[in-house]
């Protein structure tokens with residue numbers, strides 16, 4: 664059987680100084696449960712990646728995005744599904760980021776981000792972020 668293919672849009676939420684990012688922890692029972700992530704989710708039918716990330720960040724971390732730029736696209740094959748990602752840098756937003764769905768959330772120095780805390784697909788994103 665063919666693997667499920669999904670398009671995911673996620674936001675790398677930057678603080679004003681752009682030296683920290685806001686990350687959230689995936690629910691234990693979810694795919695990659697317990698790992699930290701950049702909030703986001705599936706791009707819905709008739710939505711652009713940009714529209715999806717704005718919607719997801721409102722739903723998941725309670726912010727209204729007012730400034731964003733595309734950071735990178737990538738594809739990653741997990742044994743259980745095939746994912747295509749668009750990651751955006753969120754440079755401006757209204758509201759205070761928090762785990763709106765009850766999930767843990769925290770601001771972390773970009774320099775202190777650990778590959779092992781994130782799903783495999785995020786490795787190249789973290790590498791590029793650390794080089795900014």
Ligand SMILES: Nc1nc2c([nH]c(=O)n2[C@@H]2O[C@H](COP(=O)(O)OP(=O)(O)OP(=O)(O)O)[C@@H](O)[C@H]2O)c(=O)[nH]1
Pocket residue numbers: 671672673693694695699700701702703704705706719746782783784785
């Ligand atoms: N949001 C997000 N998902 C990631 C990241 N890295 C990564 O491998 N994923 C994977 O991408 C998939 C989509 O994430 P998701 O769990 O948020 O999507 P979802 O089914 O909850 O959809 P929804 O958020 O639209 O309800 C999951 O399989 C997740 O493990 C990341 O940094 N952010």
Ligand SMILES: [Mg+2]
Pocket residue numbers: 702703704705719723
């Ligand atoms: Mg999600």
